[in-house]
Amino acid sequence: xxxxxxxxxxATRPKKISVEELKQRENGLDIWREIEGWATTGYDSIPPEKxxxxxxxxxxxxxxxxxxxxxxxxxxxxxxxxxxxxVAAQIAREFGRGTLDITVRQNFQIHWLTIETIPEAVRRLxxxxxxxxxxxxxxxxxxxxxxxxxxxKDQIVDDYAVVRQLTREVVGNRAYSNLPRxxxxxISGCPIHCPLPxxxxxxxxxxxxxxxxxxxxxFNLIAGGGLSTKPLFGKAMNAFVPTDKAxxxxxxxxxxxxxxxxxxxxxRARMKFLVEDLGAEAFRAEIVKRLGYDxxxxxxxxxxxxxxxxxxxxxxxxQKGFYSLGFSSTAGRIxxxxxxxxxxxxxxxxxxxxxxxxxxxxxxxDVPEDKLEEAQDMAINAPTLTLRVNPIRAGMIACTGSxxxxxxVTETKQRSFEIIDYLEKTVQLDTPIKIxxxxxxNSCSQFQIGDIGLRGGKTRVGDELVExxxxxxxxxxxxxxxFGELVKKAVPADEVAFELAEMLNTYKRERQNGxxxxxxxRRLLTASYEI
Numbered sequence: 278x279x280x281x282x283x284x285x286x287x288a289t290r291p292k293k294i295s296v297e298e299l300k301q302r303e304n305g306l307d308i309w310r311e312i313e314g315w316a317t318t319g320y321d322s323i324p325p326e327k328x329x330x331x332x333x334x335x336x337x338x339x340x341x342x343x344x345x346x347x348x349x350x351x352x353x354x355x356x357x358x359x360x361x362x363x364v365a366a367q368i369a370r371e372f373g374r375g376t377l378d379i380t381v382r383q384n385f386q387i388h389w390l391t392i393e394t395i396p397e398a399v400r401r402l403x404x405x406x407x408x409x410x411x412x413x414x415x416x417x418x419x420x421x422x423x424x425x426x427x428x429x430k431d432q433i434v435d436d437y438a439v440v441r442q443l444t445r446e447v448v449g450n451r452a453y454s455n456l457p458r459x460x461x462x463x464i465s466g467c468p469i470h471c472p473l474p475x476x477x478x479x480x481x482x483x484x485x486x487x488x489x490x491x492x493x494x495x496f497n498l499i500a501g502g503g504l505s506t507k508p509l510f511g512k513a514m515n516a517f518v519p520t521d522k523a524x525x526x527x528x529x530x531x532x533x534x535x536x537x538x539x540x541x542x543x544x545r546a547r548m549k550f551l552v553e554d555l556g557a558e559a560f561r562a563e564i565v566k567r568l569g570y571d572x573x574x575x576x577x578x579x580x581x582x583x584x585x586x587x588x589x590x591x592x593x594x595x596q597k598g599f600y601s602l603g604f605s606s607t608a609g610r611i612x613x614x615x616x617x618x619x620x621x622x623x624x625x626x627x628x629x630x631x632x633x634x635x636x637x638x639x640x641x642x643d644v645p646e647d648k649l650e651e652a653q654d655m656a657i658n659a660p661t662l663t664l665r666v667n668p669i670r671a672g673m674i675a676c677t678g679s680x681x682x683x684x685x686v687t688e689t690k691q692r693s694f695e696i697i698d699y700l701e702k703t704v705q706l707d708t709p710i711k712i713x714x715x716x717x718x719n720s721c722s723q724f725q726i727g728d729i730g731l732r733g734g735k736t737r738v739g740d741e742l743v744e745x746x747x748x749x750x751x752x753x754x755x756x757x758x759x760f761g762e763l764v765k766k767a768v769p770a771d772e773v774a775f776e777l778a779e780m781l782n783t784y785k786r787e788r789q790n791g792x793x794x795x796x797x798x799r800r801l802l803t804a805s806y807e808i
Contacts, residue, residue: 294326296415297540305333305414306454312336313396320344320392333416333454335409336395339388339681346390347681348373348398349412351448354422354440354464355383355633359620361405362631366613366620368398377616379609381674381723382419382461383633384412388681410449415456417447417531421463421472424632424640425601428594429467433483434494436466439523446524453531457538458546461503462527464496469584472635475758476502476726478548479530480511481523484576495519497575499756500530500560501552504720509549510758512557514564516572529567537563582755583793585709587636590666591649594642600649602627602641604662608675608693608714609637615659626652636711637674668706670697672728675714676721685716687733687744692770699774704781710794712777714746725760726752728794729777736767744770750780750808751798759799764808780808 308330315323328338335349350365357365365385369377372394373387380386390398399409411417423429426437443462447453453460463472466483474480480499485492496518502511518526534548552560565571589603604619619639623631628643639662644652656664663670673696676682678689693714713727724730730749735742746768749761768776781794788797801808 296329296543299326299329300415300455303330304451304454305330305416306410306449306451309334312392315392316396323392330414332413333411334399335412337413338683340679340683342683344391345388346392346395347677348387348390348395348409349380350385350387350402351408351410351412351419352384352633353420353444354426354437355424355635356422356426356437357407357631357633358405359624359629359631361407362616362620362623364401364405364407366616368401369616370613372398375613377611377613378677379606379611379633379637379639381609381635381637381721383421383424383635384419385633386677408448411447411454413459414454415458417453417456417460417462420444421461421465421477421635423465423467423471423588424634425588425592425594425642426466428596428599428601428642429588430593430595431468432466432595433468433485434466434496434520436464436472436481436483439464439481439520443524443527446528447531453535456531456535457540458543458548460531460534460548464523467588468581469586470580471586471588473586473723473726473754474499474502475510475580475754475756476504476508476723477511478503478534479527481518481527482578482580484517484578486517486576493519495576496523497578498526498572500557500564501549503547503549504723504725505547506718506720507549508720508725508760509553510760511549512552512560513575513756514557514561514572515575516561516564517575518572526564526568529564532567533560533563580755582753582758583795584754585672585711586754587634587638587671587709588640589634589636589638589671589709590664596643598646599642600644600646602644602652602656602664603634603666604639604641604656604659604664605667605671606638607661607670607697608673608690610690611639611661615661618655618659619662622652622655625655636672638671666709667701668709669700669704669712672709672711673697673714674711674722674727676716678716678733682716684719685733686735687716687746687770689714689716689722689733692773696774696777700778700781703778704785706781706785708793710781724749726754726758727761728752728798729780730761731773734767736769738769746770746773748773748776748780751795751802753795753799762802764798764802
């Protein structure tokens with residue numbers, strides 16, 4: 278075809294309908310009956326534009342888009358019962374070729390489903406109180422909380438009650454089924470603030486204030502955080518939120534975003550752009566206007582910029598004589614068989630509760646001290662989960678990557694396994710380090726806030742175009758955070774593990790006065806030294 282013919286053919290193609298135009302025509306929540314119908318008529322009968330609405334029920338097309346689908350299971354705060362975990366494991370085993378991932382939003386993702394198996398999978402999830410509704414799409418996504426909320430020994434406030442009530446009020450609510458873009462909330466009550474309130478659209482983090490002669494636990498409010506290709510930390514709203522007001526405050530902010538958020542361009546449709554343009558003071562005033570009352574000032578409190586944001590290993594709970602078992606996964610990928618084992622441990626030795634963490638790890642709670650040894654013995658039967666807190670494995674997270682994702686340009690899961698294996702043999706660290714591996718710039722694994730961040734791309738080695746990674750370091754979290762900076766560009770994927778080993782071993786030799794890796798890299802970057 279000549280260039281002229283190509284241009285003419287392109288000009289006569291039907292114009293692609295924008296997502297906003299599609300959402301004006303119908304509500305994503307109305308697609309379920311059609312999905313059930315297509316389960317009978319088959320994948321090829323689905324109009325291409327309808328796949329956008331599949332997201333409202335947690336369904337994505339799986340690369341290369343020829344019939345397989347990914348199903349995201351919404352797990353509020355990551356918390357689930359043993360019977361719920363078993364159902365997710367059985368779906369992955371029966372319909373998903375044994376592929377099961379824990380995500381950074383505390384969900385499960387199951388691959389290799391088909392349109393024919395989707396209705397049965399969703400029916401089984403509903404039967405045990407789980408849902409995929411609003412797990413994706415332009416809606417409030419899964420709400421993060423501390424996975425050991427109510428059990429964390431030093432917790433500031435139990436955040437899970439807020440997560441549970443807020444989930445009830447927004448999931449399936451048509452008032453929030455057509456937002457300008459996806460919306461992410463984090464409710465944090467533990468002292469390390471593991472659900473990352475700084476980088477969510479709404480971040481509530483636990484604080485305690487003095488009120489007369491008594492102490493009152495509540496939350497400080499942050500708004501407008503987010504990553505992707507334009508990362509922004511949330512802005513402090515100078516607002517103390519009592520626990521009994523947290524849900525209505527979150528809903529007021531959701532209302533603002535729905536009504537005033539940008540819909541002209543999806544690249545600027547996230548709430549972080551609205552907050553950035555208005556500024557913290559004006560956005561706070563808009564919240565107050567919606568609520569009909571003003572906030573009391575925020576409590577003076579810090580978020581530790583160097584804390585490792587997870588609860589791995591064996592940790593004492595606030596309930597005397599009971600412990601949580603924080604299993605490290607391998608970059609979030611576990612087998613159904615190992616999830617069955619974890620569910621058995623939870624039921625036989627704990628209270629039957631498990632939780633996914635934002636670091637793609639899995640936690641069993643409420644194990645009495647006299648049962649710890651037996652529980653650990655059973656855990657040997659789950660090789661993709663380990664209680665041994667290896668600083669590399671515990672902190673490695675990875676997105677789905679090019680194996681399944683249509684946006685990714687590099688493979689991530691297998692690469693992360695190889696990096697873990699190499700670093701465990703060549704580097705000895707005394708504290709966990711977060712290595713975040715993303716297969717594209719969209720940052721599903723949050724490479725900008727890793728101690729080390731890896732952003733996938735392509736580079737030329739001789740005449741060959743190969744997978745590569747840009748390496749970021751120097752991130753500092755907290756209320757005055759700084760994102761990681763690019764320190765090495767386009768490292769061929771096969772060389773990344775060697776580069777990381779050199780960086781980490783150099784850190785071990787050169788760190789001063791017990792510096793964390795974050796502190797070490799920030800010191801070097803501030804002084805313009807090469808890492």
